[in-house]
Amino acid sequence: MNTPNFNRLFERSNTNTLVLIPDNFTIVACTDDYLKVTQRSREQLIGKPIFEAFPDFDNQSTVKDKRTALESFRYVVEHKQTDEMAIQRYSISKSGEQGGELEIRYWRTVNHPLLDSEGNLEYILHTVEDVTAAVSAEAALSESEFLQRLAGEVAKLGSWRIDLKTHSVFWSAEIYNIVGQPLDIELNLEIAMDCYHPDVREEVAAIVERAIENRKAFNILTRILRPDGEERWVRVIGEAELDDAGEPRALRGAFQDVSEFIHARDRADDVARQLHNALENMSDGFYLLNADWLVVFMNPQAEKLLTRSSEELVGKNVWEQFPEAVDSSFYRNYTRAVNEQVTVTFTEYFSPLQAWFQVSAYPGKDGLAVYFRDITEQRDLDDRLRQSQKLEAVGHLTGGVSHDFNNLLTVIMGNAELVSEQLDEQSRLKPLVDLIVKAAGRGAELTQRLLAFARRQPLEPQVINVAELIQSMHELLERTLTENMDIKVLCKPDLWLTEADPSQLEAALLNLVINARDAMPEGGNLLIEAENTHLDSDVIPNEDVIPGDYILISVSDTGTGMARDILEKAVEPFYTTKAKGKGSGLGLSMVHGFIKQSGGHINIYSELNLGTLVKLYLPRTNNHEELEKKELTDISRSRGQEHILVVEDDELVLQSVLSQLERLGYRVSSATSGESAYKWLQANGPVDLLFTDVVMPGELNGPELAKKAKTLQPNLKVLFTSGYSENAITHAGRLDKGVQLLSKPYHRQALAEKIRFALDK
Incomplete structure (x- = not known):
């Protein structure tokens, strides 16, 4: 070997x-x-x-x-x-x-x-x-000043003097630093001698005495013991200082910390042992391969990372011991390093160990020295950072276009519905107009899903009972599946309450059921479960989990499942494995964004040909306010005669809304900015409802207008509308308490109901 x-x-x-x-x-x-x-x-x-x-x-x-x-x-x-x-x-x-x-x-x-x-x-x-x-840094100093300070600081060298008559002791500043004593200590001969190691004090005292008696210089290498317990090696040089009569009056000399030189000498005397110990204790894995690819040495960290002992590998061919590495970057880079005598550095995933490694291989005439470390955790952190940056980019992009885009959809949807209502059911134009309404609705759904993924949609959280919500959806979910699919719902008793936007949670569950349906083209079983659970901080990989109580909603299917590489991209926007025209790639991304914005977590498990399990965790709430149950009402019951001031800076949207409200029987007035609306209120007196856009040019946006308007009319009722409002009326993505919002674009039915609700609340 x-x-x-x-x-x-x-x-x-x-x-x-x-x-x-x-x-x-x-x-x-x-x-x-x-x-x-x-x-x-x-x-x-x-x-x-x-x-x-x-x-x-x-x-x-x-x-x-x-x-x-x-x-x-x-x-x-x-x-x-x-x-x-x-x-x-x-x-x-x-x-x-x-x-x-x-x-x-x-x-x-x-x-x-x-x-x-x-x-x-x-x-x-x-x-x-x-x-x-x-x-060079001291070039501006005089040569004498430079040498004096450099000798002390760089060479760790100080000077000393002992007055033989008064026994007073002088040390230069560097000696205080070497022996570990404060500069303000009351220095005397006893303290000076106590700095030496107890084992050498008598020897040093005898050498000093002989120097005084014989009037000869001395140069000794000895040890000191600092107050912190550290031992150091020092060189002490001294000689007698004579008076005019030739008698010793003082002893003076130099004192140098030579610990580094002593250690350097020791390392040189046993360099092989020192290097061997360094390799044994380094944080990186290290192993040596000879010219025949036999392992000749490996340190403990290499044993840990490779999950193999030295006894198992030393003397064995590395490719025979790790056959999976033969057709990988490991083999290609190692052979290149040996053949071309170049250092190679690369990163590779090794599937048998389920880990990413960063590897550096250094060739020599006798073989290859390999340093490597496990960077799996670091890559996971990097992936999470990239996901966060992607989320931010999508959010900015969506926010930038959704306001104007939703304004256009509001006009298209509102006017198309007005036209549809005036057409006879047998009219050839009615299907075309209804198609326009449907297309506008799909456009609205697209921006809503993007905002949901970017966690920028305004949520209206309410205290909800998950079991009741799932049961209320049971019939809808059954209709979503095909005849060769069975659905089963199991909700544990005594479920805790959670606080979330019920409509968004319903949409999230519906998306998961649709995904499960599409993954079971030959039929299968779908199971929806709900139970109480407790999460620890490390229960979900790559998630910053806040430990606590959660309601767990699980949706599992027996479909085709997903491979690892597909699963890693499952929640990315616009990523889909469905045929063209069969999916937008926004379903799971919307679910992910909604759950995260609600303070929860999502975990997806999937195996090819076995199926998929999606776990949604929503935090438990101790708020026991009852859920407001709204019933759909006929549009005829949502009419009124109250006076509404509509504030909208987009002229097309304004005309569309005014037309719809007038057809619902309301008296309407309008303004195109916050400033003009406030002046109108000052001049014309009170109204029953202020229906205002959130984002408007000028000094007064919607919330600021509402605040000023209530100084004129304290009991004024306000309904906001917006295609994208950022943080104007939300905090952490949730509507401020008491705020009523109608998100653009909206159907005429939703406009009628929301106006009536705001007036009656």
Whole structure:
């Protein structure tokens, strides 16, 4: 079994590192990040001494009395100890394609030894960190100010001093930051010594004492323990400060946090283990394939995402273990990555795991490294966002045209009905006129369904008993089905009440029954059920469910069912699988929009050749107001003699309405704007009813006119009409309490009944 190529993994590690031979400082290995930051290729560096690869590398120290690069390397060779250099300034030659010019870079550098098992120096690990950006940001400062602050902040370096007579202690600001002490602490020698780890305090105290006695500098690598419990590695450099008589009067030096360098050294000493642990614990799935497509390594996340253990897959051919992937993007992209030696990134749905994966595959000479993650949930969120944006677009489009379109339909429908009433039943023109009325009605239904899908239709919610509503529709639903279909209604007793627009709920149920009928061309069974239920937030996929009590209405059939791809589009407007002319594709979209606008939820289950189940959830209401039951009345009983002021900005609609109201016996006056209507009321006194359009040009729309008119006539009765009113008289899609609305276009019967109802209410 092949093992992971850890040399390549080291080259990809997130460090800027060179590996040097101690004898002549020849480069034998480097990371990809080092090549990137130096703008070199591996061929330009491997096998060359570092000072040949970088001719200006030596003698470039930016800080006085600090070792140059060559001196640092020699120090590591001689003492077999790590040496941290000061910020280094280097001139880097750009490639020929970039003009071959020199570029000045600033690096923070550490050189440390790599010893073999016998303690001999085998390699020097040369690690740099590019701090050019930090240096450039301080270009406006003087060189001394820049170096002093950068040494402290970038190199985590501070200065200290102990007065041997007063035992007072001075720290620079960076030391407070390193040891985790506040700047306002009353610093003394005891606090300074307590910063060291308990295991090394005695050793540090002894070194300080010897430095004072022998008057020699010291340089130690030791540990501190911060108040928050964190251990850090620090380098402490100190020397005695002598008075004029040559006696020590103080101890002073530098204090540097070198934890990062210590950790870097440890990582370099055991890079394979570190990389292995990183792969084991990463959030992405990861596995390695060799040249024969055998799995040679996989991390725990890969086991979780693939639902297979390492014991099952390592050493096995990936295509034999996942045969469904052979004829998919997985195989095509993996082979392309290997054959063309290019990185590939793609997204693919893997049906055996029912999940979407985002995959990145990196080729190497020994095989393929694959990183992947499950993005199913993210795709679901994206789909919901697109659906919301589509809903908004349809709403804007529908709202933009429905007002004017419904005005036209109002004129066509009203006048056609007037003509129809005056024609004899035997007239050859009567069927044609009735056809015009029917066509106008279908146009009205089209805009209504679009508004319902976009959740912008004005609802008139009432407290309703779902069982009673379904039972009242039973005869109509039976007539909707064919003779070879059976319908059964089961409503559980003691159903809770809900608050919804009863006419829209009836339309929604009728749409579902029609869909079920069309899905059972050979006949079948239709079942309508109603029951109480409780929903949790995660019960419906891709729905933001508000937990609580709901009334569940289920409509199921034994029809042809829907495939997964069709089911995903079922509620989209104008999407239909029916033959041309057999359906508008707005039925389910209208049901979906109405249920959502009513605060409910919809869930659709379907299997090919088994049938479809649609579940409608309407929220329970604690409002026990009785449902107003309206009975259809003959148009002759909806007449009157009251005075009505009609306000309508569309001249065609105005003339049509006036004509219809006059034929119903009413006295009518008219105005074409809110302003002119208000002036008419001021000049001519009270009327019995204000019948006004909602959306009108000018400063006064319908609701504003009604408000001002009631200052003149407080008991004035108002009936609004509109083809699309947006939020003028609705909140969250529901009519404001007490508001009466007649939606355009309307039949003459509906106009007569609504006018009579508004006058009598």
